[in-house]
Amino acid sequence: MTREEFTIEGALGTPLFLPWVERHAARLGLGMRLRDCTPGRLAVEFEGAPALLDAMEMGCLLGPIDAWVESIVRKRISVT
Amino acid sequence: MSETGAMRDHWYPVGMTKQLTEAGRDTLLMGEPIRVFRDGGQPQVSDGAGRALPVIDRFGHVWTSLGTPAKDLFTIPEADQPGRRLVDVGVCRVRCSPLRAVENFLDIAHFPFVHTDILGSEPHTEVERYEVEIRDDVDEVWATKVKFFQPQAAKSAEGGITTDYMYRVCAPTCSVLYKTCPPKPGEWDVIALFVQPLTETLCDVWPWMALYDDDAEMTDLIHFQQMIFVQDRSVLENQLPALLPLDPGMEIPTRADMTSIAYRRWLKRHGFTYGAQLVAA
């Protein structure tokens, strides 16, 4: 299991963005912990297999239609 | 008319130049009837009201637009290299979103399952990490350093090889791929997919190639590519929903789908939504 912090930046100014991320993480079976949430920035910790963290990045890069994700920066926290 | 959105002002293939007659061919572009014909030797396109539409004759195909294109049709510089054979493959009609046809062309992970023992084979199914970027200077999606093991990469290939690929999306419904050229190491074979959006869920696909292959018969080259595309068609006509989702909330894209995601991001950014579904369902 790998834990990473995702910093998602862009025009996230929709109340639907965070629930969308939560739902997508659940569909991938990832553990999730919210660190910070503003209209332009979301910092979230995810835990799961590396390929699933990659998949989470893929999903979030597209995201819901009314959000635009400009970038996702991933930082490894731990590997267990 | 409004649903054609930002895609209206772009170029689309509407026929093969060689097949053009004076009587012409009636077809559709984004739901609107058009006629493609030859007049005084020159390709012409008119819309349903008889109004002349802009025309470009390039890569063996006639291109037009319902709107006002801000820029010239993309170029494929490799096509002008001496010694290449330019192959007009012909047309393949597919009951799918034109955007789905392009997305499938960008995908390598399906090779072992859809093009079994030709472009891929089990157990060689792993998709290694590759790179994807949107090149702002040309406003194109590029995927590079793509590698895949192929039992018969091309008509000219004998035995399995690891093939290198590069992909390029250069217009909303056009993509060009570059792949290892077995007879000429160091050069790339060029295969393009030009998609004519007839409606949001119906398209004519015009593959086109610029190959270094001195030996194969032209008809064999054409048949090889047509066979590949017929295999793709069985998938394309059976994906749900019919439109290409720009919200992946009902899908599970993985790292192997990175080019697909970049293409959809590019469509979303530009409002290229003819043939797209905006909300996951």
Place this chain on the structure above:
Amino acid sequence: MPTDWTPAALSDDIPAASAAPGQLGPHDLAIWRSASGRIAAWADRCPHRGMRLSHGYVRGERLSCIYHGWGYGEGGQCVRIPAHPELTPPEAIKVPVFRAVEASGVIWVAVEAPEAPPPEFPGFEAFRSLQVKAAPEALAGALGGSGLVVEAALGGATVVALIQPLRDGAVGLHLLAPEALGAAELDALSVAAEALRRRVEEGVTA
């Protein structure tokens, strides 16, 4: 809300290690049989990129998507993603499953398990399925009955007709014939069933 069993296909039409499309109300189904003979009815859509699973292939006890080879085992659980062979797919990646059982040579499906098992028809065996462009009532009426299970005289035999409402103005007609009917009698039944279909469909357009 308890649901009832719906006849979706005949057992013989889905042999071991094969898959076929089916319907259950608004749901598209992939009905498939494993190599060992187990029947299952799943949502007809791969969660990866939406390809119909009824076009997939069966190896052993798994159904795999024809597009990228994602493999699914018992309960719709994803067990293999070939592009990422090192990954053990998480439990969360699953195809929605429906209930499916076999009785009297018929595959019955339901959203939730109904309280009672599907009906049995002693003395009858599954014969043939047809699709008819008609309303369920019109077909039942043409068979001289009403409802979705009709005992009728057809082609000189007494048959059980199971009527499955489908979308787009069609119905599935699953016919059960008396056991030990001879080949000539079965041929006559087949001809009569096709004549019935034509008659009912012409009634629709008339």
